[in-house]
Amino acid sequence: DIQMTQSPSTLSASLGDRVTITCRASQSIDVWLAWYQHKPGKAPKVLIYKTYYLESGVPSRFSGRGYGTEFTLTISSLQPDDFATYYCQQYKTDPRTFGQGTKVEI
Amino acid sequence: EVYLVESGGGLIQPGGSLRLSCEGSGYTFSGYAMAWVRQAPGKGLEWVSGIRANHDSTYYADSVKGRFTISRDNSKSLLYLQMHSLTADDTATYYCARDDAPGGGYCDSWGQGVQVTVSP
Numbered sequence: 001d002i003q004m005t006q007s008p009s010t011l012s013a014s015l016g017d018r019v020t021i022t023c024r025a026s027q028s029i030d031v032w033l034a035w036y037q038h039k040p041g042k043a044p045k046v047l048i049y050k051t052y053y054l055e056s057g058v059p060s061r062f063s064g065r066g067y068g069t070e071f072t073l074t075i076s077s078l079q080p081d082d083f084a085t086y087y088c089q090q091y092k093t094d095p096r097t098f099g100q101g102t103k104v105e106i
Numbered sequence: 107e108v109y110l111v112e113s114g115g116g117l118i119q120p121g122g123s124l125r126l127s128c129e130g131s132g133y134t135f136s137g138y139a140m141a142w143v144r145q146a147p148g149k150g151l152e153w154v155s156g157i158r159a160n161h162d163s164t165y166y167a168d169s170v171k172g173r174f175t176i177s178r179d180n181s182k183s184l185l186y187l188q189m190h191s192l193t194a195d196d197t198a199t200y201y202c203a204r205d206d207a208p209g210g211g212y213c214d215s216w217g218q219g220v221q222v223t224v225s226p
Binding site for chain 2 (some may be wrong): 001034036038042043044045049050055067077085087089091094096097098099100101
């Protein structure tokens with residue numbers, strides 16, 4: 001199985017900050033990576049798919065980069081609605097594993 | 107708009123069995139692969155199982171292989187997860203999710219989740 005490792009596990013930031021979350025795969029997944037936002041009591045929401053494609057309706061302050069084994073999610077200017085936990089997921093092969101999550105907090 | 111509604115959760119004793127259901131609406135259910143994802147208390151998301159659109163292929167996480175069975179009834183727009191030999195480690199919120207393609211992919215739509223608690 002492909003292992004996904006995110007860093008950091010927790011990120012403390014302020015409104016307006018630029019934040020970057022890193023996700024590393026244990027083997028190459030080409031561009032088959034998605035990022036999700038998850039808030040307590042809510043369904044997860046996809047933000048980015050295929051490394052850098054923005055899901056419809058997602059604000060342009062979110063962006064993704066990477067290829068192979070190293071990927072990043074960047075929020076260009078943190079907004080109040082962005083405080084949540086973020087997960088990467090590879091979907092190159094089954095089982096489609098998630099990273100352990102990065103909690104973005106104030 | 108895509109709607110996914112899970113049902114069938116509850117409190118179950120260790121060693122017991124439970125079947126979760128997920129009804130899809132607002133789209134052509136038979137045209138998309140589906141998945142189950144869970145989140146245990148205080149833990150992250152864990153992909154549990156997936157099934158292709160024409161249900162010819164199924165996939166499982168190692169943690170549930172041999173105990174859980176995913177299936178679907180495209181005529182009723184229903185997805186199932188049959189769970190056996192449940193343990194406390196299976197306690198979680200279980201989400202039904204639609205993949206973005208018939209052959210599987212990322213999860214582009216999610217249900218609100220259903221709680222499964224395994225406890226004596």
